[in-house]
Amino acid sequence: MGAITIPAGRPATAHLLDGRATARTIRAELKERVARLASRGVRPGLGTVLVGSDPGSAAYVAGKHRDCEQIGIRSLRVELPESATRADVLAAVADLNGDPQCTGLIVQLPLPVGIDRGVVLESIDPAKDADGLHPTNLGRLVIGSPGPLPCTPRGIVELLRQYCVPLTGADVVIVGCGVTVGRPLALLLTRHTESATVTMCHEETRDMSAHIRRADIVVAAAGAAELVRADDVRPGAIVLDVGITRTEAGIVGDVAADVAGTAHMLAPMPGGVGPMTRAMLMTNVVEAAERSLPSC
Numbered sequence: 001m002g003a004i005t006i007p008a009g010r011p012a013t014a015h016l017l018d019g020r021a022t023a024r025t026i027r028a029e030l031k032e033r034v035a036r037l038a039s040r041g042v043r044p045g046l047g048t049v050l051v052g053s054d055p056g057s058a059a060y061v062a063g064k065h066r067d068c069e070q071i072g073i074r075s076l077r078v079e080l081p082e083s084a085t086r087a088d089v090l091a092a093v094a095d096l097n098g099d100p101q102c103t104g105l106i107v108q109l110p111l112p113v114g115i116d117r118g119v120v121l122e123s124i125d126p127a128k129d130a131d132g133l134h135p136t137n138l139g140r141l142v143i144g145s146p147g148p149l150p151c152t153p154r155g156i157v158e159l160l161r162q163y164c165v166p167l168t169g170a171d172v173v174i175v176g177c178g179v180t181v182g183r184p185l186a187l188l189l190t191r192h193t194e195s196a197t198v199t200m201c202h203e204e205t206r207d208m209s210a211h212i213r214r215a216d217i218v219v220a221a222a223g224a225a226e227l228v229r230a231d232d233v234r235p236g237a238i239v240l241d242v243g244i245t246r247t248e249a250g251i252v253g254d255v256a257a258d259v260a261g262t263a264h265m266l267a268p269m270p271g272g273v274g275p276m277t278r279a280m281l282m283t284n285v286v287e288a289a290e291r292s293l294p295s296c
């Protein structure tokens with residue numbers, strides 16, 4: 001794909017990629033699928049493990065359980081104190097792995113300093129991995145086998161599809177190489193079904209602005225407040241803000257406000273990718289329950 005054509009009369013403010021509305025539609029569909037599962041005697045259940053008292057993480061986990069309640073998914077919540085050891089976390093995961101009422105589970109990230117994220121993610125039963133972050137499922141993504149997909153990357157791709165954004169051959173620049181967003185997103189976008197051309201930028205990238213400026217699509221997921229500015233973005237580009245920085249004044253994304261005057265489409269923070277992350281978690285849980293049926 002060449003540069004995205006800028007329609008005549010492009011508004012001074014970018015079109016909204018509305019994650020809240022899209023997620024609402026997805027939740028309504030999932031509710032019907034859960035009702036169909038119930039008629040076949042299956043009730044999906046999401047287990048969450050929250051370690052410590054980070055208010056952001058607590059809010060995200062609470063949101064996940066609100067979604068479960070609305071859709072009809074059973075909720076199993078485990079909360080451990082900041083002082084929990086690696087053994088405590090592994091024991092909580094083992095309990096959920098062995099609980100037949102728990103059909104999907106997640107460990108909320110980040111974990112407190114000193115608890116090895118990799119060890120904890122590997123301890124999740126890959127068949128119950130609702131986040132798609134177990135190495136087996138990330139490996140499946142690499143080799144193109146079916147499996148749960150990481151929620152934020154899947155949410156980004158679904159949001160772009162919803163707004164008919166062409167991905168084949170599109171130049172996508174991902175800012176940030178984290179495990180939950182940047183790295184798996186590059187894998188998703190380079191599948192044959194998406195076929196985008198992906199550049200990943202990080203702290204050591206030379207002249208990041210030059211990379212961003214030639215992108216058709218920019219995904220800002222570095223967790224660095226207002227890192228991407230209007231001058232960095234090609235007029236007509238599509239920009240998705242994924243980063244969240246908490247300040248005394250409130251939450252700030254990775255994309256500065258002035259980008260709305262340059263981009264053709266913008267997934268804002270809040271209201272863009274975040275709600276899609278939650279919707280994709282629910283989708284992963286429902287899909288896993290559907291896969292457990294003999295013929296579905």
Ligand SMILES: Nc1nc2c(c(=O)[nH]1)N[C@@H](CN(C=O)c1ccc(C(=O)N[C@@H](CCC(=O)O)C(=O)O)cc1)CN2
Pocket residue numbers: 056059060106107108109110131151152180244251268269270271272273274275277278
């Ligand atoms: N085990 C996981 N941990 C984390 C993940 C993940 O996918 N799995 N992603 C993030 C946190 N996260 C979900 O867990 C998440 C982040 C943000 C949102 C969201 O809806 N954000 C709002 C605004 C933010 C706010 O009000 O605080 C929005 O963008 O509209 C949902 C889920 C890291 N950890």
